[in-house]
Amino acid sequence: MSKCEQCAFFFPIPEKDMDFEPGKGDCVLQQEDTKGKFWLSRPVLESSAACQHHRSKR
Amino acid sequence: MPTTERTARLKNRCRFKHVAGGEYVDAGVKAGVERARLITESHKKNVGEANCIIRARGLENILNNITIHIQDDELIVGANTEHPDYFPMYPELSYYSTVDMVESRYCDHKDEMREIAEYWRPYTIQTKGEKYFTPEEIGVMYSATTVQPPMFVTAFSSIVPNYESVIEDGLLKRIEVVEKNIADANANMRKSPWNAPENLHYLDKLDQWKGMVIAMKAVVGWAQRHARLAKIMAENFLSEPKRKAELLEIADICRHVPAYPARGLRDAMQTKWFTYLLCHSIERYSSGYGQKEDKLLWPFFKKSVIEKSAQPMTREEAVELFECERLKVSEHGSTKGRQLREFFAGSNDLFILTLGGINPDGSDASNDCTNAILEATESIITTEPSISFRWNEKGNVETKKKVFNCIKKGFGFPSIKNDEMNTQQLVKYFNVPEEVARDWALVLCMSPGITGRRGTQKTRSEGGSDVYPAKVMEIALTNGFDEFFTNVQLGPETGNAAEFTSFDQVWNALKLQLRYAIELSLRSKDVGRVMELKHLCCPFISSIDDGCVEKGLDANELAEVANPWHNIIGGSVVVIDSMAAIKKLVFDEKKYTMGELMDALRNNWEGKEQMRIDFWNAPKFGNDDDYADSIATKYYDLVADEWKRNTTYSGTYPLPLAQSVAGYIVNGPKTAATANGRHAGEALDDGGSSPYMGCDKNGPTAVLKSVSKINASKHKGILLNQRLSTVLMNSDSGFDLWHAYMKTWHSLGIDHVQFNVISQDDMKAAQIEPEKYTDTLVRIAGYSAKFIDLARYSQDTIIARTEQDIKAG
Numbered sequence: 001m002s003k004c005e006q007c008a009f010f011f012p013i014p015e016k017d018m019d020f021e022p023g024k025g026d027c028v029l030q031q032e033d034t035k036g037k038f039w040l041s042r043p044v045l046e047s048s049a050a051c052q053h054h055r056s057k058r
Numbered sequence: 059m060p061t062t063e064r065t066a067r068l069k070n071r072c073r074f075k076h077v078a079g080g081e082y083v084d085a086g087v088k089a090g091v092e093r094a095r096l097i098t099e100s101h102k103k104n105v106g107e108a109n110c111i112i113r114a115r116g117l118e119n120i121l122n123n124i125t126i127h128i129q130d131d132e133l134i135v136g137a138n139t140e141h142p143d144y145f146p147m148y149p150e151l152s153y154y155s156t157v158d159m160v161e162s163r164y165c166d167h168k169d170e171m172r173e174i175a176e177y178w179r180p181y182t183i184q185t186k187g188e189k190y191f192t193p194e195e196i197g198v199m200y201s202a203t204t205v206q207p208p209m210f211v212t213a214f215s216s217i218v219p220n221y222e223s224v225i226e227d228g229l230l231k232r233i234e235v236v237e238k239n240i241a242d243a244n245a246n247m248r249k250s251p252w253n254a255p256e257n258l259h260y261l262d263k264l265d266q267w268k269g270m271v272i273a274m275k276a277v278v279g280w281a282q283r284h285a286r287l288a289k290i291m292a293e294n295f296l297s298e299p300k301r302k303a304e305l306l307e308i309a310d311i312c313r314h315v316p317a318y319p320a321r322g323l324r325d326a327m328q329t330k331w332f333t334y335l336l337c338h339s340i341e342r343y344s345s346g347y348g349q350k351e352d353k354l355l356w357p358f359f360k361k362s363v364i365e366k367s368a369q370p371m372t373r374e375e376a377v378e379l380f381e382c383e384r385l386k387v388s389e390h391g392s393t394k395g396r397q398l399r400e401f402f403a404g405s406n407d408l409f410i411l412t413l414g415g416i417n418p419d420g421s422d423a424s425n426d427c428t429n430a431i432l433e434a435t436e437s438i439i440t441t442e443p444s445i446s447f448r449w450n451e452k453g454n455v456e457t458k459k460k461v462f463n464c465i466k467k468g469f470g471f472p473s474i475k476n477d478e479m480n481t482q483q484l485v486k487y488f489n490v491p492e493e494v495a496r497d498w499a500l501v502l503c504m505s506p507g508i509t510g511r512r513g514t515q516k517t518r519s520e521g522g523s524d525v526y527p528a529k530v531m532e533i534a535l536t537n538g539f540d541e542f543f544t545n546v547q548l549g550p551e552t553g554n555a556a557e558f559t560s561f562d563q564v565w566n567a568l569k570l571q572l573r574y575a576i577e578l579s580l581r582s583k584d585v586g587r588v589m590e591l592k593h594l595c596c597p598f599i600s601s602i603d604d605g606c607v608e609k610g611l612d613a614n615e616l617a618e619v620a621n622p623w624h625n626i627i628g629g630s631v632v633v634i635d636s637m638a639a640i641k642k643l644v645f646d647e648k649k650y651t652m653g654e655l656m657d658a659l660r661n662n663w664e665g666k667e668q669m670r671i672d673f674w675n676a677p678k679f680g681n682d683d684d685y686a687d688s689i690a691t692k693y694y695d696l697v698a699d700e701w702k703r704n705t706t707y708s709g710t711y712p713l714p715l716a717q718s719v720a721g722y723i724v725n726g727p728k729t730a731a732t733a734n735g736r737h738a739g740e741a742l743d744d745g746g747s748s749p750y751m752g753c754d755k756n757g758p759t760a761v762l763k764s765v766s767k768i769n770a771s772k773h774k775g776i777l778l779n780q781r782l783s784t785v786l787m788n789s790d791s792g793f794d795l796w797h798a799y800m801k802t803w804h805s806l807g808i809d810h811v812q813f814n815v816i817s818q819d820d821m822k823a824a825q826i827e828p829e830k831y832t833d834t835l836v837r838i839a840g841y842s843a844k845f846i847d848l849a850r851y852s853q854d855t856i857i858a859r860t861e862q863d864i865k866a867g
Contacts, residue, residue, distance in 0.1 A: 011294075042140075
């Protein structure tokens with residue numbers, strides 16, 4: 001099963017940041033509606049199972 | 059029109075969250091659940107800890123885990139929910155307000171939120187506060203007839219955050235200070251010999267300080283999350299070089315602030331916005347946008363725009379940034395119960411910033427930052443944030459012209475406050491040193507409070523909440539019983555007016571009913587205050603107040619500078635005009651008896667039209683008529699004296715503040731026919747000293763003279779709405795005439811004035827073809843709204859206001 005760490009939208013949190021935890025990263029997704037584009041970021045663990053938005057890193 | 063293509067795009071796609079008739083206008087607006095979910099998850103893990111630690115952990119869990127977002131074109135980033143169309147929920151505040159939202163069409167996660175609401179029910183400040191009131195008292199307060207329901211059920215609060223300390227210090231330095239306090243306390247507690255009286259106070263303080271550190275670190279981490287998102291967007295999602303550069307600059311800014319002191323205007327604006335979000339809508343909900351913006355940002359405006367020594371930018375770029383700020387506020391979502399959504403018809407919340415006045419050294423405080431903010435206001439045309447301008451004799455004419463430009467375009471703001479009078483109020487009643495008082499800003503619509511690094515107002519249990527005078531007068535005539543709306547005994551038994559044989563008896567019944575409403579309302583605020591400090595600690599808000607940091611106290615507990623005030627909302631002039639009519643027609647001329655009057659009022663003047671016209675034609679406030687004006691003076695003195703009998707949490711008596719928001723519209727239908735000739739259900743007067751609609755017939759100077767007879771210095775503020783001719787304001791001599799009018803207003807010692815400048819024809823046309831009038835704004839009372847967002851009933855109350863021709867004055 002694919003994991004978040006293999007996803008192109010997964011970005012590990014730098015160690016110096018206040019919310020750093022080993023294996024934790026930002027899941028960043030682009031969305032668009034009638035009022036325009038916006039980008040969402042939420043924390044995920046690299047070991048989490050991939051979601052419907054998963055796109056494998058090249 | 060917007061000054062740049064960016065702000066034109068941002069305005070065009072702005073996710074406004076205005077309400078009309080108690081409902082959100084835009085169909086896309088939804089209730090976000092992440093804040094509620096995260097604070098609940100944290101509460102379950104931390105039950106048993108000190109409240110300030112529970113609250114700090116809750117904030118930490120929200121900031122570490124809530125979905126953050128950045129929209130295209132944005133220069134200022136950060137929001138209070140997981141999606142730009144959402145508003146947050148606060149299950150820890152009020153069970154009723156939460157359930158109201160959960161069961162509304164805005165909540166898509168009903169089962170989860172019902173469970174969250176039930177989990178919080180025993181912990182809410184509503185449940186904690188209700189225990190100290192009888193069921194009858196709760197019934198009176200929750201009916202929202204004579205008093206506003208208490209803050210522990212409305213969840214409505216207001217605050218002036220200590221922006222200065224965050225912008226000047228940065229949070230990392232403040233963390234160091236608090237950690238030193240913790241270390242010092244621990245060292246003192248271990249000194250030999252053990253001395254309990256000298257040391258046991260540290261127990262609570264240690265908890266408070268630890269909570270502050272947790273909160274501030276979480277805030278720095280939350281800003282870093284925004285920095286990472288901006289950088290990730292620039293490096294992975296976008297190809298356009300200009301936007302990539304902007305995002306990298308945003309990333310740099312969010313990595314720098316609020317952790318470190320602001321360097322230039324972009325840092326200061328971003329710090330201010332983050333701090334606003336945290337204090338007003340993430341740690342808890344509080345209304346307002348209280349700040350002296352031109353003073354706060356002036357040092358950074360100088361550095362970036364004038365000296366170009368940090369974050370250099372052109373003046374045009376600064377104006378664009380202020381336009382962006384106004385749009386950011388416009389799409390900010392607030393969560394209020396139904397009564398307050400109705401009270402703020404056409405708005406999403408109350409946002410009022412303050413400009414002008416004088417500096418602590420007595421020099422003119424209006425500067426080029428003031429002018430740039432006003433220029434952005436004039437160009438972008440949004441209802442929020444509203445602006446209050448402190449009118450001081452020393453204020454320069456150039457800035458006053460920019461104030462005039464906004465007013466003549468019909469925005470309804472800046473509203474004008476008398477600078478000298480409001481400064482002296484803080485000095486005289488609240489012992490504020492004059493140089494501190496000179497930095498005052500409005501806490502909410504009308505009430506001055508100090509700004510700066512410590513002692514600012516932190517909660518509405520200090521100043522706020524309402525008494526509704528027209529309903530109070532109604533029950534003063536019916537032995538305290540509400541025959542018209544609730545069929546409930548709302549006040550003490552003060553006699554049936556049909557049996558009153560003197561005007562003094564009428565007056566005394568009014569006084570006793572007012573007394574009961576005032577005392578019940580004040581008691582509910584102070585009980586709420588204690589519930590807040592026990593159960594709703596705000597460690598971040600505390601961490602940015604120098605006094606709280608120094609003393610190790612929660613911001614709800616520390617009343618370093620008392621600022622108690624209490625609204626008397628809509629209906630004061632209905633009371634005054636009614637009293638004048640009763641005195642004249644019943645007791646002076648004896649044309650009617652009290653029995654006949656009560657019979658007519660109970661039957662809504664049915665079959666008594668000539669009698670109603672007689673009462674309608676009795677002397678009215680606002681015409682420089684001493685008969686009515688002497689009753690106004692007596693009424694406002696009574697109001698001030700009745701509040702003065704009480705001592706509140708912060709150790710002194712509150713000042714009353716006569717204003718309206720949309721209360722004059724909402725409370726009209728709850729109020730029976732009144733002796734000023736008004737029918738049951740019709741709107742009340744639109745502000746503290748605004749003459750009743752259509753009753754001011756002797757021109758604008760007569761209005762000012764009537765208002766000037768009230769001793770405004772006994773009050774926190776008294777609102778005056780005036781409608782001016784569009785033709786005159788837009789004529790070549792418009793500014794000179796208005797300036798002369800303002801000088802008269804100022805010389806008469808009047809507290810406040812705000813203007814609607816819109817023609818009857820335009821308003822009527824907008825009712826027929828609203829799509830052609832999307833930028834038509836009007837002043838309600840205390841805030842402005844898009845005319846087309848208002849319900850027809852509300853629109854008609856604006857149309858009914860007398861249009862004054864200031865040439866005639």
